[in-house]
Amino acid sequence: MTEATFPQCRIVTERLLNPDTTERLLNKVVSVAGVRRMVLNGPRLPLTVPYGPSKGIDNPHPMRKTIRVGDQEIPLQVHVGTVLLEIESRDVIPALKAAIEPVFPDFTFYIQEGRYMKTEPSLVDYCKYGPNADKEMLGLSDPSSKSKPIILQGIK
Amino acid sequence: MAYKPQYCAGQTIVAANRRKQMDPAHKLSKLRDVTDKDLVLIMGHRAPGSAYKSAHPPLSEQQEPACPIRKMVTPTDGAKAGDRVRYIQFADSMYNAPCHPYLRSYLESYRFRGIDPGTLSGRQIVECRERDLEKYAKDLVNTELFDPALVSVRGCTVHGHSLRLDENGMMFDMLQRCILDKKSGIVKYVKDQVGVPLDTEVKVGKPMDAKWIKANSTIYHSLVGTAYRDDAELIEYIQRIHSLRVKYGFMPKEA
Numbered sequence: 001m002t003e004a005t006f007p008q009c010r011i012v013t014e015r016l017l018n019p020d021t022t023e024r025l026l027n028k029v030v031s032v033a034g035v036r037r038m039v040l041n042g043p044r045l046p047l048t049v050p051y052g053p054s055k056g057i058d059n060p061h062p063m064r065k066t067i068r069v070g071d072q073e074i075p076l077q078v079h080v081g082t083v084l085l086e087i088e089s090r091d092v093i094p095a096l097k098a099a100i101e102p103v104f105p106d107f108t109f110y111i112q113e114g115r116y117m118k119t120e121p122s123l124v125d126y127c128k129y130g131p132n133a134d135k136e137m138l139g140l141s142d143p144s145s146k147s148k149p150i151i152l153q154g155i156k
Numbered sequence: 157m158a159y160k161p162q163y164c165a166g167q168t169i170v171a172a173n174r175r176k177q178m179d180p181a182h183k184l185s186k187l188r189d190v191t192d193k194d195l196v197l198i199m200g201h202r203a204p205g206s207a208y209k210s211a212h213p214p215l216s217e218q219q220e221p222a223c224p225i226r227k228m229v230t231p232t233d234g235a236k237a238g239d240r241v242r243y244i245q246f247a248d249s250m251y252n253a254p255c256h257p258y259l260r261s262y263l264e265s266y267r268f269r270g271i272d273p274g275t276l277s278g279r280q281i282v283e284c285r286e287r288d289l290e291k292y293a294k295d296l297v298n299t300e301l302f303d304p305a306l307v308s309v310r311g312c313t314v315h316g317h318s319l320r321l322d323e324n325g326m327m328f329d330m331l332q333r334c335i336l337d338k339k340s341g342i343v344k345y346v347k348d349q350v351g352v353p354l355d356t357e358v359k360v361g362k363p364m365d366a367k368w369i370k371a372n373s374t375i376y377h378s379l380v381g382t383a384y385r386d387d388a389e390l391i392e393y394i395q396r397i398h399s400l401r402v403k404y405g406f407m408p409k410e411a
Contacts, residue, residue, distance in 0.1 A: 016322045043319060043328055052312035054331075054351040061332045063322070079328060081320060106323075 006036060007090050008116050011083040011100065014107040016042060016063075021103065022080045023067040029083070030070050030152055033141070034092035038085050039117060039140055044077035046101045070152045084116040163262075165393035166264060168334035170382045173175065177255065177301065178263045184299035188361040195293050197358050198309050200348030201242045202285060208286050210238040213339035234269040234285020241272075244293045245281040245349065246307055247314040249327040252373035252381045253306040254364075256280075259374050263301075268292050277343045278317025297360065301373055308334060311349035334360070 021120065022040070029035055045064040049057050066075045087093070090113070097111055118125070118139030125133055128143035140149045163178040164171055176182050193204040194285075202208070212218065215236050220226055248256045257280035261273035264282055268350040271292070272283040284292065296302060297309070305326050308316065316328040324336045326343075334343050345358040364372075376384035385391065 014320065016320050016328060018323045021323060043315060045330060049313070049331060049351050052350055054312075054347075057352070059331060059351075061330075062335065063332075081321065092366060 006086050006088065006119075007113060008084065008086050009093055009096070009113045010041075010085065010116050011096075011111055013081065013104060013109040017080045019063060019065040019067050019076055019108060022076065023069065025100055025103045026067070026069040026074075029096065029105055032092060032096050032099050034088040035096075036086045036088060037117065037140060038083060038138070040076070040078055040080045040083055042081035044078050045076070050105070068141050072150055072152050074150055080129070086117055159290055166387045167392035168376075168382045168387045168390075169371065170374055170376055171387060171390055173254075173398040174259055175373055177259060177322045177374065178266050180266045184295065184301065186298055187300055187364075188298050188302075188304075190294070190297050190358070190360055192290060192294070194358040194360075195290060195297060197354055198310070198345050199242070199244055199289075199293065199354070200350060200352060202242075208234075208237065208239050211240045212238040232288045233284060233291075234288040235270055237285075237287065239285040239287055241283050242286045242289050243281050243283045243311070244289060244296065244309060245279055245308045245311050245314065246296070247279045247316050247327065248375075249306040249316065249321065250278075250318055250375055251306060251321055251378060252375060252377060254303050254369070254372045254374060255301045255307065260296075260301075264292070267295070269303050302360075303364045303369065304334065304360045305336070306369065309345075309349045311351075313351060314410075336363070339400050 011025070011029075026038075029038065045061045046059055047064075049055050049059050063079045064076055066073050069072070085096070087096070093111060093113065100109070119135075121129065121133050121138055122133075124143050125138055129137075137149055141147055160178075162175075164174040166172070166174070177184070190198075196202060196204045198344050213321045215231055215238065246255070246260065248258075248260075250256075257278065260280040260282070261275045264271055265275050268282075268284070268288075270284050270288055273282070274281040282289075282292070299306075305321075305324075308327055308329060310316075310329070310333065312332075313329075313331050315330060319328040321327060324338070326334075326336055331347060333347040333349065333351060334345045341362050343360050343363060345354065345360060347353050370381060373381050376382055376387070378384070
């Protein structure tokens, strides 16, 4: 169960990240013990053009790739700009910072502590998941989305 | 004394650039050579080489009502020929793009005839007769108003103005109309402005270097360029306008 007391932080970079940089970053993040949940935020990169005169045609995009984090394949759906993290304690943040520092030699980043993910179900969550929603899934994706969170296994 | 327009207040390089771009007496420096055919491809309104479609017969062939205004105003080439009205739209990154939507509308109004500019927060559209548009688009793309990385021709799905740049220094584009060829360092359009793939790539040149970008920016940005609050003259001007607008309902009288 997600406790409201778990601290959260986010990694914000100066530039939007290429898929290979995202892969390197996430592999560093999962190497740090104490990260519970993670959300990749950024502008969406749809498979087909969703609106406008060219609606419906394929939208090949070099920033939408499948990356490998731990042993898991992750198909990126966004151009990653921010990584939201739920961590087990605030002590994880310095270790996290030290781990990801080498990933960004060319531009800056910062880690902010705050509250960025849902910890309680909203009305929309209630409509979608009902009264017994799995709290670990809350805040990881839009309730109206059909995609499911990816569980990174074998990293501990 | 004859009236001399001042165009824009401010003491910083950003204000100077704005004045320079708005002043029709200043000749915009040409930085790249995108051909007419390439521009027609990027805009996607007609096939290169095809005839202009018309919305009405040429003015010389139709009876015009007796109108003193029509006698005074010389029609543009496009209006004379009865061309359709078509558009070009630009998205400008707020990370020191050399032009921005408000300024585009101002400078186009000073420099071009027969146009209908539309200004939005992160993009600007200009509509006019098709053959006039192609002429104006050349000025907008080939001169110092354009940078291949920070300015983009986008008819729709324009989101990118306020987003961080990507690692290659390009503005975000959900449809990835233009890509940076890492080997040659040249930006190529692979889709037209509404996202329909092009048969041939259109090269628009190399992105300008950081020094040029900073020296030619027309956007105030406290993190990557000149901060708005550093321009005392512009702040004074804006505060005056703001104050007068607020007081307007109370019949302001200046001392």
